[in-house]
Amino acid sequence: MSDEYRADWADKDFYAVLGVKKDATETEIKKAWRKIAKDNHPDTHPGDTERHNRYKVASEANDVVSDPAKRKKYDEFRSMSRGGFGFGGAGGGQGVNFGDLFGGQQGGLGDMFGDLFGTQRRQQARPAARKGADAETTTTIGFTDAVDGVTVSLRLASEAPCATCSGTGGKPGTRPHICPTCEGAGQVINNLGGFSINETCPTCGGRQLVYDEACPTCHGTGRGQSDRVIQARIPAGVNDGQRIRLPRKGGAGSNGGPAGDLYVTVRVSPHRIFGRKASNLTIDVPVAFDEAALGAEIKIPTLGGAPVTLKIPAGTPTGRTFRVRGKGVPGKDGVRGDLLATVQVQVPAHLDEATRAAVEAYRTATADKPLRANLFEEA
Numbered sequence: 135m136s137d138e139y140r141a142d143w144a145d146k147d148f149y150a151v152l153g154v155k156k157d158a159t160e161t162e163i164k165k166a167w168r169k170i171a172k173d174n175h176p177d178t179h180p181g182d183t184e185r186h187n188r189y190k191v192a193s194e195a196n197d198v199v200s201d202p203a204k205r206k207k208y209d210e211f212r213s214m215s216r217g218g219f220g221f222g223g224a225g226g227g228q229g230v231n232f233g234d235l236f237g238g239q240q241g242g243l244g245d246m247f248g249d250l251f252g253t254q255r256r257q258q259a260r261p262a263a264r265k266g267a268d269a270e271t272t273t274t275i276g277f278t279d280a281v282d283g284v285t286v287s288l289r290l291a292s293e294a295p296c297a298t299c300s301g302t303g304g305k306p307g308t309r310p311h312i313c314p315t316c317e318g319a320g321q322v323i324n325n326l327g328g329f330s331i332n333e334t335c336p337t338c339g340g341r342q343l344v345y346d347e348a349c350p351t352c353h354g355t356g357r358g359q360s361d362r363v364i365q366a367r368i369p370a371g372v373n374d375g376q377r378i379r380l381p382r383k384g385g386a387g388s389n390g391g392p393a394g395d396l397y398v399t400v401r402v403s404p405h406r407i408f409g410r411k412a413s414n415l416t417i418d419v420p421v422a423f424d425e426a427a428l429g430a431e432i433k434i435p436t437l438g439g440a441p442v443t444l445k446i447p448a449g450t451p452t453g454r455t456f457r458v459r460g461k462g463v464p465g466k467d468g469v470r471g472d473l474l475a476t477v478q479v480q481v482p483a484h485l486d487e488a489t490r491a492a493v494e495a496y497r498t499a500t501a502d503k504p505l506r507a508n509l510f511e512e513a
Contacts, residue, residue, distance in 0.1 A: 148195035263391035283370035294360035304345025413471030
């Protein structure tokens, strides 16, 4: 703690802050503090910065003057500071060296004020802001929506401030009181032997106030379930089974903390014609025997666009794949993959007389060129 900070404490009149006299009784101090807390508590006046500051200053004052030991040390310090102890060394010898005053020998003023104000800071620490819980959900979208991106509505059930008591934990209509366990600090000090730590008050749950009757809905926890609908943007190019993180769309935070995140697992419905490999779309293209043998130009569909012409060279075998550039799935960089068209040569199930005669003539013409001769010889 710096010298300047101690001097600042010395200049504060805690009795004036609470509106009581210096010789006020403990009962008078407690009554004054409760009235200020009731009129200015952040939970009962959300958004009112002036009242919040008033509450904070009064809480600071109450922590000192409501404790007999601290109050005695505070009064002694105030008496000494008004009696001629300076705080800068200036003034023709009237000042006292601040390092000697507060950092001197064992058992001096440094120990006294370290105990007085160090303890106060620990007790008056506001509960730490906590991020809300993360949430999980699953949504199913169409194949085309997965390629192009889509905004979907998601219905979520997540933890939120209780709707009945607005998160206070008290039954509506009942009056709040300063928590007797933490005395309105929201935290307590747990002594672990060699050291101590601040913990959320088990009585008020960090809310600093308690009620005569607990909320019948949340039973005093201040938390409840919220059913809500949010709009979530699913990016273009999402894969089936991909998990997407949506920041601040999860459960509500506490003590001013941010909301948690929402994780959405995306399921993609299959397409009747198209398939997908990474950023490429795939399609099987049926080709007639004569088109594969003699060559042809055929039109094939694209996803969400105009058909394109595919040139089939003469002698194309079944299973051969052709690449159509830029007709696939957009990647993270915005560049689209390709459309992979695989030829499937079709054999007619029924032949009329003219077609059969033509095929038999073809067989006769190629009888001296058996396709499997070399294969059988090697076997």
